[in-house]
Amino acid sequence: MTRHRRHLLVALSAASVLALAGCATPAGSGAPAGASDAPPGASLGSLWPAPPEGDVVAQGTVMDVGGEVELCLGAVAESYPPQCGGIPITNWTWDGIDGSETSGDTTWGAYAVQGTYDGEEFTVTQPPIMLALYDPMMPEDPTGGEPGAGDEQTLLAIQEDLPDALDEAYLSSYPENGWLWVDVVWDDGTWQDAADADYGDDTVVIRSALRPVDG
Template structure:
């Protein structure tokens, strides 16, 4: 690339054959061209900052403050020999099905439709009203079959704005979050420029932890249990 100095030398060599005004104009033009050339050499396209990461987020499900009132959770109620649990995440497609969920206290099949039984296992899909102490759900109201349940659409925590994180960075963050949370994460996926994480219940501390770890607007945390009181 021709430098500003080279342009000035060329202009100076022609000065004896030109008028003073023409010489000054040529020198000024050469200086401008030199500045533009140097700017073009030094300018590079800006890139979006990548999410930061210094390790696993400092968060433990056992430290989360439980909700104060009732919650509602939807999923599979699996009762194996009298031990009932609400499975909020994945359910193995076996017969009978298998899953790991939150223990249910006060559950009864009396008057509840929509169940199926095989051996000593009874199951069905329901919306369950309960209180939650961080480890156990205590039933407070009759359940509703999911086929008849009309949930209220939750608010979009992103406000409808898509994220700006690249697909490569999202994949990396998704892997880190999945490894860090293990079974505490019901599901982890990427969508609309974010990594989405669903846990049984977050009091806001997990969202704070992933924001501190990966930056704001990269990971969105949602709770499977929804407060209704």
């Protein structure tokens, strides 16, 4: 985890935040997409999903500080202007876009954004939609409403290891109904399979903030 990342988490923990944990740019573009020699119980920390092949869509806060634009998918500090760290955005313009605020050299707004993601940067390919006007279909519950097998102590122990295992792709997590729900920047199923291998297929749910446009 980078020094910048650690400082951001400290700052967010001292402020009132809108989510459970901070977000920043994943450092995974150069990481391997798979590691078959991972020791038992360490698959999740040894694998990295390949970037999506087509367009993806994400919901978050677009933060522009002095011309450096990022898409924040996790926590946003309730300062004024707000603060967060996220994925660098290219091909972004505020021209003709409603729903933004500006204070000093900071402009921000909450949007659904469509584009491509190469593991490091998000390139906008379609005009963004204000989140207040965005009405996506709710994803299916991967648990089917069934309780998981994890007890509170086990889930909290897994949760404690996630920031190191997933590095800056980790956004947030929480235990509920025997499951540990884990939000990450992007997963194509690689991390879900790894979590199932490490903890069983009835304990951890990995949710990707970036979702393929075609389903």
